[in-house]
Amino acid sequence: MNKFRKNTRKGNPEVSTASLPDIIFILLFFFMVVTVLRQNDVKVNFKLPEASQLDKLDKEDKITIYIGKSKFSNSDKPVIQINDAFAEVSDIYPFLKMTSGGLPNKLNTVLKVDSEVTMGIISDVKTEIRKADQLRISYATMTKNL
Numbered sequence: 001m002n003k004f005r006k007n008t009r010k011g012n013p014e015v016s017t018a019s020l021p022d023i024i025f026i027l028l029f030f031f032m033v034v035t036v037l038r039q040n041d042v043k044v045n046f047k048l049p050e051a052s053q054l055d056k057l058d059k060e061d062k063i064t065i066y067i068g069k070s071k072f073s074n075s076d077k078p079v080i081q082i083n084d085a086f087a088e089v090s091d092i093y094p095f096l097k098m099t100s101g102g103l104p105n106k107l108n109t110v111l112k113v114d115s116e117v118t119m120g121i122i123s124d125v126k127t128e129i130r131k132a133d134q135l136r137i138s139y140a141t142m143t144k145n146l
Helices: 020-034 089-100 119-131
Strands: 062-070 079-082 085-087 108-113 136-139
Touching: 062 089, 062 119, 079 089, 085 089, 089 119, 108 119
Parallel strands: 062 108, 108 136
Antiparallel strands: 062 079, 079 085
16 A cells, blocks of 8 residues: 555645746847947047048058047147057057057058147057058048038
């Protein structure tokens, strides 16, 4: 008769893990959508000049160089920023050579220059860019309201 005897011991039922992969993928999707990729911290004040005809550039292989007054100094002397660091004119050539891997015209160099900056520092920067064999130079501007 012991053969047909019911087990009277009842415990708590096990936790179902069938929906666990669904929850993990929902969380993964949520964080992929919400996360913002890191961008450069601009440490230079600049007001872009206005232009009437503009072209939009592709985002691939682009280096942005900022030229303007420093946000951290009261000096009116313009400073140069590449990525997240201040740089001198002489630092541009090695940076571009390292970034491009020595290949000519690989990068599109975008200059975001304050409208109050004199042309002297801009021509020095352009000379260093040309020395690095990066001949695609663009200026960032704002649209002019006609």
